[in-house]
Amino acid sequence: MPAPERLPAPGVSTTGEHRDLLALGELTVVGRIREASNAVLLCTVSYEGAATDCVYKPVKGERPLWDFPDGNLARREVAAYLVSEATGWGLVPETVLRDGPYGEGMVQRWIESADADTGEDGDGGEGTADGGPGSGLLALVEGEEAAEGWKPVALAEVGEGRTALLVHADDPRLRRMAVLDAVINNGDRKGGHLLPAPDGRLYGIDHGVTFHTEDKLRTLLWGWAGEPLTDEAREVLGSLGAQLADGAPLATRLAELVTAAEVAAVRDRVEQLLRTGTHPKPTGQWPAIPWPPV
Incomplete structure (x- = not known):
């Protein structure tokens, strides 16, 4: 055979x-x-x-x-x-x-992650050191400002009383992922859950803690927080809202997988994103960054 x-x-x-x-x-x-x-x-x-x-x-x-x-x-x-x-x-x-x-x-x-170069910020900052998932998309850099092409997330303790700035790439693929996470209320977007594929596509995995009715968004992709959504994102969200209408095929299929309240919460989050026109900010009611971050 x-x-x-x-x-x-x-x-x-x-x-x-x-x-x-x-x-x-x-x-x-x-x-x-x-x-x-x-x-x-x-x-x-x-x-x-x-x-x-x-x-x-x-x-x-x-x-x-x-x-x-x-x-x-x-x-x-x-x-x-x-x-x-x-x-x-x-x-x-x-x-x-x-x-x-x-x-x-x-x-x-199964996604075989591409070998990505570890990022350097142009000012001698150190990128992700292990070359694992998320490499080239996330980095820890010295100082308190991100270099061009990078978005700041938060200061992190790196031992011996030192801190470094956690940054992620200003990458349209990551920005789409940030919008998706806001819609599904992803409570665990870690660096290891980002897989750049050899063909240039970016995939996200491990979405078990999603769709909660309460705000549970925890992510490393806060770099666009408060910034206007792209025209592309607004168009996509408008289409998604229509697909989530009562009786629409997507809404019906989701109701077979999560609760009716959770489907309604997805619809509400899409409407809120369209109403504000901006990426969400951390609420302060829930840890904004997952642990461990990678």
Whole structure:
């Protein structure tokens, strides 16, 4: 029997192929990502002569969260993918909800992160040192001002009484991600959840703590806080608002994954973004930056 053909990283034309493969293919567990707080299994999935790598997060492997008592993290991850697709930005890898070797869970296409150069700010500042996910997009620099092409986030203690400025790239891909996070109320946008792909696209992963009705936005992407939304973002949000109307297909699908109150809260957040026309600011009622940040 010939080996399955491995699908390439998708452009627009292969997204549906990957989604069908993830939903219908045979899952084979090949390892576990032990750094994760919940069960995260690395798998291969094959179907009708095609194969790809993927991540499988079974609901049985989730640790209960006191502030997310409804539903499960797997369904929230699928909901985040659906909203990302509705924006047209494709910021979340193809994600499906299905049965697997350990029961129902989220299955998501594996993204091989590109090797990115560690950023330097032009003033001798040091970028991310490990070359891991988020490299070239986030940096710690000396001083209290960001260089051109970078947006300041916050001062951070780096040991021995020293502080450094946390900055992120003034990158349109990151700016779209910041808008998506504001819509889905992402409570955990860390540097390690940002994956630049070899084809130049940027993906966000780990969206289990999203869609809460209360403001839970925690992110490293505060550099645009209070600034006007781009024309592109306003256009996308207008379209998204229409897709979230009662009875619309997106709203109906989301209601199968999260609570009715949470769907209504998504709609309210989109309306608020359009009404203010600006990126949100930290409220001070919730830690604004996730820990650990990477």
